[in-house]
Amino acid sequence: MKLATALLLVTLTHFSLYGQNLPSDSTQTNPRQLNMVVVTATRTPRLLMEVPVVTRVITEQDIRIANVLTLQDLLQTELPGIEFTYAMNQQVSLNMQGFGGNSVLFLVDGERMAGETLDNIDYSRLNLDAVQRVEIIKGAASSLYGSNAVGGVVNLVTRTSDRSWSLHLGSRISSLKDMHHYGSFGIKRQRWNSLTDLHYTDAAAVHLSDTGDLRTIFANSSFNANERFHVNVSDKMTITGRAGYFFRQREKSEEANDRYRDFSAGLKGDIELGQSSALMISYAFDQYDKSDYSVVSRLDVRNYSNVQHTVRTLCNHAVISPSDTTAHLGTLTFGGDFMRDYLMSYQFTDGSHTQYTADAFAQWDWLPTSRLNIVAALRYDYYSEVNMSHLSPKVNFMYKLPQVNFRAGYANGFRAPTLKEMFMNFDMANIFIIYGNPDLRPEVSDNLNASVEWSRNQYNLTCMAFRNHVKDRITTFWDQERNGMVYSNMSPVNITGLDISLSKQWDNGLGLRFSYIFTHERPEEGGMRASITRPHTATMRIDYSRDWYLGRTTLALNGRLLSAVTCDEYTSYSNLTQFEEITYPGYTLWRLTLRHSFSRGVYLTATVDNLFNYRPDYYYNNSPATIGRTVALGLSLDVDQCFSNCKEK
Amino acid sequence: MKLKQLILLPALLALVSCNGLLGGLYDEPAKSPFGFVQCDDDGRGGILCIDATSYTRWTYIDLHHRHIDMANITQGQEAPIEWDFAIHHYDVKTHEGTAAETPFDNVGMAKELYGLEFVADVDSQVVIDMSTMMEGYLGYTPSKVNPVLSRWLDVDISTMPPIYTPSNKVYLLRLSDGTLVALQFTSYMDDSFVKGIVTLQYRIIND
Numbered sequence: 001m002k003l004a005t006a007l008l009l010v011t012l013t014h015f016s017l018y019g020q021n022l023p024s025d026s027t028q029t030n031p032r033q034l035n036m037v038v039v040t041a042t043r044t045p046r047l048l049m050e051v052p053v054v055t056r057v058i059t060e061q062d063i064r065i066a067n068v069l070t071l072q073d074l075l076q077t078e079l080p081g082i083e084f085t086y087a088m089n090q091q092v093s094l095n096m097q098g099f100g101g102n103s104v105l106f107l108v109d110g111e112r113m114a115g116e117t118l119d120n121i122d123y124s125r126l127n128l129d130a131v132q133r134v135e136i137i138k139g140a141a142s143s144l145y146g147s148n149a150v151g152g153v154v155n156l157v158t159r160t161s162d163r164s165w166s167l168h169l170g171s172r173i174s175s176l177k178d179m180h181h182y183g184s185f186g187i188k189r190q191r192w193n194s195l196t197d198l199h200y201t202d203a204a205a206v207h208l209s210d211t212g213d214l215r216t217i218f219a220n221s222s223f224n225a226n227e228r229f230h231v232n233v234s235d236k237m238t239i240t241g242r243a244g245y246f247f248r249q250r251e252k253s254e255e256a257n258d259r260y261r262d263f264s265a266g267l268k269g270d271i272e273l274g275q276s277s278a279l280m281i282s283y284a285f286d287q288y289d290k291s292d293y294s295v296v297s298r299l300d301v302r303n304y305s306n307v308q309h310t311v312r313t314l315c316n317h318a319v320i321s322p323s324d325t326t327a328h329l330g331t332l333t334f335g336g337d338f339m340r341d342y343l344m345s346y347q348f349t350d351g352s353h354t355q356y357t358a359d360a361f362a363q364w365d366w367l368p369t370s371r372l373n374i375v376a377a378l379r380y381d382y383y384s385e386v387n388m389s390h391l392s393p394k395v396n397f398m399y400k401l402p403q404v405n406f407r408a409g410y411a412n413g414f415r416a417p418t419l420k421e422m423f424m425n426f427d428m429a430n431i432f433i434i435y436g437n438p439d440l441r442p443e444v445s446d447n448l449n450a451s452v453e454w455s456r457n458q459y460n461l462t463c464m465a466f467r468n469h470v471k472d473r474i475t476t477f478w479d480q481e482r483n484g485m486v487y488s489n490m491s492p493v494n495i496t497g498l499d500i501s502l503s504k505q506w507d508n509g510l511g512l513r514f515s516y517i518f519t520h521e522r523p524e525e526g527g528m529r530a531s532i533t534r535p536h537t538a539t540m541r542i543d544y545s546r547d548w549y550l551g552r553t554t555l556a557l558n559g560r561l562l563s564a565v566t567c568d569e570y571t572s573y574s575n576l577t578q579f580e581e582i583t584y585p586g587y588t589l590w591r592l593t594l595r596h597s598f599s600r601g602v603y604l605t606a607t608v609d610n611l612f613n614y615r616p617d618y619y620y621n622n623s624p625a626t627i628g629r630t631v632a633l634g635l636s637l638d639v640d641q642c643f644s645n646c647k648e649k
Numbered sequence: 650m651k652l653k654q655l656i657l658l659p660a661l662l663a664l665v666s667c668n669g670l671l672g673g674l675y676d677e678p679a680k681s682p683f684g685f686v687q688c689d690d691d692g693r694g695g696i697l698c699i700d701a702t703s704y705t706r707w708t709y710i711d712l713h714h715r716h717i718d719m720a721n722i723t724q725g726q727e728a729p730i731e732w733d734f735a736i737h738h739y740d741v742k743t744h745e746g747t748a749a750e751t752p753f754d755n756v757g758m759a760k761e762l763y764g765l766e767f768v769a770d771v772d773s774q775v776v777i778d779m780s781t782m783m784e785g786y787l788g789y790t791p792s793k794v795n796p797v798l799s800r801w802l803d804v805d806i807s808t809m810p811p812i813y814t815p816s817n818k819v820y821l822l823r824l825s826d827g828t829l830v831a832l833q834f835t836s837y838m839d840d841s842f843v844k845g846i847v848t849l850q851y852r853i854i855n856d
Contacts (some may be wrong), residue, residue: 089810253812253814254814255838256842263670287670291675292842297840299840300674301677301840303841307667307669309667342669352668429810429811430780431779432780483780
């Protein structure tokens with residue numbers, strides 16, 4: 001009855017919560033969260049400070065302070081070297097330190113996502129409201145994750161229900177007439193818990209310019225619903241289930257809309273085997289569809305469907321010294337995956353293709369001394385459609401001294417040619433045909449990195465140098481004989497760089513964080529500079545929090561600084577000797593966020609985006625899609641906290 | 650037993666939905682019939698559907714005899730003797746006729762208004778080869794084109810994919826024998842979103 005009353009109250013007062021359905025802001029957080037447990041780097045739970053692979057974590061608190069709607073905005077706000085831009089047909093495209101969207105693996109709770117457009121997954125499926133933290137591994141990681149983990153892995157870890165009941169509601173509106181509404185309901189009992197999320201976003205069309213490459217950003221609306229539950233079947237066994245539905249509509253023209261749908265489901269069992277072993281078995285289903293909707297005829301015609309079924313097993317076994325049962329020698333991790341990948345596309349002349357992939361991997365996480373940690377892994381992947389296989393090794397070292405950690409490693413990454421790249425045969429508006437190539441070789445990267453991390457008195461400084469040698473990158477080249485574009489392997493590219501992060505949290509509530517990345521991308525054989533990777537990028541944040549009698553107020557200034565980049569672009573696709581130099585200008589964007597947490601679980605947020613009113617002189621595809629300074633307001637409510645506060649009083 | 654069921658359940662799910670779920674959400678596009686696909690009871694109007702996907706073809710329409718002919722430009726094929734107007738992709742020309750744009754948005758309501766300016770065809774050119782577009786130019790051939798009727802669809806190719814903006818206007822076509830016909834182009838693509846499938850409504854107002 002109380003719950004029903006609360007729901008009614010919330011509906012009547014239009015109270016809402018934008019995404020901040022989280023515990024209150026009452027805890028001061030170490031910005032590097034060194035004592036946080038992360039899972040992505042080794043596929044085993046490890047403390048962040050003890051992971052031998054440099055891992056960046058974007059925490060709940062970071063997400064709240066950034067006050068952004070999309071994962072793209074969050075990653076760009078928090079990390080330098082990441083740039084989301086628009087590509088042809090206004091599709092979103094990623095560049096992460098020289099690697100494109102198909103070379104960075106995005107996972108949700110460790111599961112892959114089906115579907116792609118212009119080599120990028122549909123990032124709008126990744127809803128921040130349900131995310132507890134984001135773990136980012138920069139560099140190759142195919143020895144644990146297989147294909148696509150060439151330039152990095154981004155793993156979104158979702159929340160679980162941690163209170164007997166919870167109801168969170170939120171809304172946000174902006175001066176661009178964008179709206180975002182969100183709600184979640186969670187229950188936790190002794191043997192089970194459940195969390196249901198609903199999200200709706202509506203973004204109006206934005207006219208940027210009359211003459212640029214980017215003119216009007218299409219209106220978009222999306223709906224996302226997810227359910228996750230956990231059941232403790234016994235003391236040694238937990239079952240996790242999930243189901244999700246996603247729908248997005250893009251208003252491309254007055255006559256036609258693009259529609260995108262995703263259906264996902266999964267079942268996972270975690271079983272403890274004795275004192276020192278754990279087994280995970282899972283099944284995942286993910287179907288991503290695209291369709292054209294005619295406003296005139298009201299027909300919704302599907303033209304793309306990617307359906308993936310994945311069965312996975314993972315086993316962790318802690319190895320104890322036979323002579324001393326308290327001495328932990330290391331952890332052996334092994335497992336395998338089997339996936340059926342079905343793709344129907346308007347870009348095929350023969351309708352659809354199906355591929356089976358299988359892999360097996362093993363990792364030895366060894367602790368020879370209390371200061372030294374060595375992790376070595378090897379993975380074998382097999383792809384049925386072209387009878388292709390690949391071996392991915394890695395080795396990482398970490399040496400710990402008081403306050404200082406040294407890390408170094410080598411990792412191999414690969415990306416198998418996709419079904420699209422192998423079998424495409426697409427007539428591009430009578431202009432040319434894009435041909436697939438079944439003889440493509442996998443894209444391979446050898447990643448070397450070394451870093452030093454120093455932590456003391458809430459200071460944290462990390463410096464990492466990296467080098468990636470990328471062979472057989474897959475792209476399209478003009479084929480004069482066939483008068484069309486053909487997917488082909490490129491000559492090798494070297495990507496080298498330096499990644500520096502500095503953070504400090506003072507006891508008086510002031511926090512500072514600065515990150516800088518230098519990236520240099522160069523073809524090994526010289527020639528034209530095709531890369532549009534910006535050499536210098538940085539992010540910074542200054543935040544201040546203060547408790548007072550009305551609650552807690554946080555003020556945060558986030559900055560994003562990108563240098564200009566000069567590259568060569570072809571003036572004619574059919575004559576690859578003709579190109580011209582073009583410079584894309586650098587820019588900085590700043591966001592000011594004021595957030596107040598009332599003690600009764602009510603949160604108010606005001607954000608000024610593009611604080612200094614930057615507008616590009618010309619809107620290139622990689623210009624920020626901004627019309628200048630905008631304002632957003634958010635109101636959110638933790639209904640359960642309101643009730644608990646009332647009870648306490 | 651419970652563990653066995655848990656392992657079997659996903660396997661069963663996989664078998665029943667290998668190539669995906671909920672296909673019923675989507676529509677199956679009907680194959681467009683081409684030609685005079687619908688005729689009014691009085692025989693003075695109807696709906697035409699033209700396959701104008703090819704850049705190398707003019708499609709000639711004879712409204713009086715409800716007949717359609719095609720001529721390949723690059724093969725030098727001539728126009729038929731009897732025709733009223735012709736469509737090349739989104740270009741339109743008339744057989745020594747004139748055309749005017751009206752403020753109407755419904756063929757049934759169209760009528761001749763005082764002050765409408767009827768414009769004859771002009772010497773122009775039409776695209777016959779798009780394959781050189783990526784080299785920065787297109788292949789053209791000289792042709793007569795009616796500038797008013799060809800305004801029915803604006804195609805902006807400065808961005809990819811092109812932006813299509815139909816006028817949705819009703820046009821009046823005065824044939825060489827004085828017959829006045831109302832034309833409204835209703836679509837530039839079919840139900841499968843194939844561009845170049847042109848649908849139009851016509852109505853003979855007076856003859």
